[in-house]
Amino acid sequence: MDITVNILLTIATAATPLLIAAIGELVVERSGVLNLGVEGMMIMGAVGGFGAGYLTGSPWIGLLAAIAMGAVFSLLFAVMTLSLATNQVATGLSLTLLGLGLSGMMGTNFVGQPGERLPNLDIPGLTAIPVVGRLLFGQDPIFYISIALTAAVMWFLFKTRTGLTLRSIGDSHASAHALGIHVIRYRYLSVIFGGACAGLAGGHLSLVYTPQWVENMTAGRGWIALALVVFASWRPWRVLAGAYIFGAVWIGQLHAQAFGIPVPSQLLSSLPYLATVVVLVLISRNKRLTMMNTPASLGQPFVPDR
């Protein structure tokens, strides 16, 4: 029983960064912007979170720094693609490349240093309940944020007027503009929200998952988050499900390596990436379904005319 609980806990820990980054990107894409810089924003969040936590000794300040780092970094993408109407694919890629380089440079002195870890929730009485206690009341704070975030985004997108406006911009920026909606302003806010989420996801890696700084520690999670959004056909609750499936794959291959089953460890390590490809194929082979759900103006630059 204890082993099951432990495995479930590690799956949640592996799924949380994927979930947060993907939920952020989902909002961005729903507004019609394709930001391929998730990996870059995430690694900047990771280095910023670790650095602030390490220098101040407080993981909570680290957490805030991670969010701020992701948001500020995404602003770069926003200015380029929204104000200067650059190609979103190329700009997103350069954001990732820049983030990987910049984080490596900023983190030079952090390599090998012990980091600060965010403490797990501990409510006297409740956390001690067998089995469910630790699952419900004993996880790290970012886990609870991720669940609340998913619910909030679900409510915002589908139950509020502003959310409806945001989705309409993603489906037709020209019509939204003609109705007097400030397309660029909405998109700025969405991109910054996505950046803050990616930063938080990175902060989870360096403040909870493995409280240390390792170069390229995101290891493609930003890209997997992007795939999750497609997999979920732009629906928050499916992102939640997808993130936990991928978390399970990630943890499963780690456990398989630890048990020493007679398969090369490299093959096991490549499973999350292969699973991403397989899942993308399964989802996108249904052309009608994909066409129906994809925000229609996704990835297209918009220059308001008068």
Added chain:
Amino acid sequence: MRLELVKRPQRSMLFSALSPFIAFVLTIIAGAIMFALLGVNPLTAFRIYFIEPISQVWQMHELAIKAAPLILIAVGLSVCYKANIWNIGAEGQFILGGIVGSIFPVLFPQFEGPLVLPLMLLFGMVGGAAYAAIPALLKTRFNTNEILTSLMLVYVAQLFLDWLVRGPWRDPQGHGFPQTIQFNDSAILPELLPESGRANWGFVFALVAAILIWILMSRMLKGFEVRVLGSSPRAGRFAGFGLNRMVFFAFLLSGALAGLAGISEVSGAIGQLQPVISPGYGFTAIIVAFLGRLNPLGIVAAGLVLALTYLGGEAVQSALGISDKVARVFQGMLLFFVLGCDTLIHYRIRLIGFAAPKLETVPKLEEAR
């Protein structure tokens, strides 16, 4: 203050030519600020970064060694991007080219003679192209996003190479080091001018590839097809150009060139397989492609510039103790500024103050037209 873009009636030739240079100047300025923040005199840093690495003849050879894979990969990618097809997995195709091309020297080390190298290069190209065919097939058959699949396959390729050199292909006499045997002499790409430096035939391959792709894109129907399908797929369909065939063409071509770059690097600069055979050439080549304006001849120049950022990164690391990640930062900034400056080709940028009454700006705009 607000930025506003005003569409130009036609693309500006002036900014089309100037924008890479403006981008370069902006990168230098941002780089100076960065070095100053790191507590290094920017002038000293720039001398070490940009001038010292190319002040002697043997160093020019090193520049050519770094530029060759960048140019080879980037000219292939330029065809993809012109056609609006996003292959960003060139790093994986590079690795597969290196692996498949190494089959002969690793598994049949006693096979020698003049046939070995051509076969290796051919296998390298086939390996890269075959690996690139996977995202192309998934895109055409299942409508799968090629950006994500081609990128995921990079991680798989890296792990596959890691497994090979630690497992079945490890040199049994290598004292347990994760590497294959040293290639025999006939499997080594010859040096161009052995008396003055290490540069090998890979650089010649790169120049030839750039010229061939330039001819393809500007003088042949296929190049026209690429451009039409890239700028207007609908018009391309009316002209009878097949989008699916184009996806395969672009992926196989860029994959083959990345594979050629991979095997040239392995048999030229390294001489054996190791767990890591590329300092991110496949990703840096994306920057090279854009900095060279997706034009093969521009890419040759851009490849040399980006190769210099690698050498400069190593130089400041050893001279000033700054992380060689500084190279990646320079590369990323350069791409950012290039993309930003490209906006000037199609748009005029106007700054509008909050106080400016709207009525006044409208007639001005009419005048401008």
